[in-house]
Amino acid sequence: MRNGPVLLFDGVCNFCNGIVNFLIRQDKKGSISYGSLQSEAGQQILHQFRLPADTFESVVYIKNGQSYQKSDAVLEIARDLGGMWKFAVPAKFIPRRVRDALYEWIARNRYKWFGKKDQCMIPSPEVRQRFID
Template sequence: MIKEDIKQLILFDGICNFCNSTVNFIIKKDKKDQFKFASLQSALGQTFIHKLPSNTDSIVYIRNKQVLIKSTAALYIAQDLGYPYKLLAIFKFLPTSWRDCCYDYIAKNRYRWFGKKDHCEIPSAQNRKKFIS
């Protein structure tokens, strides 16, 4: 399934413009080259999505074999990006239900606000090594 040397894998909605922009941002800011990516629409993404709650459709973060979703995933990604993004980790102290309510609102409206593609974006040649199919 996932190679043992992959410690941090982000699964994302490959047809979502907002999600793709977020992935491109993470790649740009990932100075430690620690993150790998796969779309939820990929074979790897589908193996995970079937094991998660049915409303998980926008982000999954596998961090050291721990599966994180929604706002918790986003906050841990920010934390792992380092300073200044790790400062967002302060929001982990809010109840998960509150954080996920905000997250769900954005996720529910992401196609309307940011649009979507007909198919998953193909990564550039320089970023291709960051993606797992």
């Protein structure tokens, strides 16, 4: 596995896959690695951090030995992307329960709004090295 932060996402979710493709384009340094929550590597990371391995309602962002979920994960990713994305970081001052309520509403409806795949995404050869095995 590569060094640096790792983003675990719902590999069958069309919305999540779209966000990952967007992040790959935004992460000019290529510092973030990606993996699906359903993958063997993703499951190992979830177990390592004692996180549920059978529900996929939140992205999980692992950085410097710490795990972030839901809106905290989104804000940490924005911090790490830098540039214009750093302007999202002050949203950290919004109470977590408010931020997470919005996150959970989107998570509950993501399949209905965007659909889902039968299997996890297969990255293109040019971005494959940014995915964990």
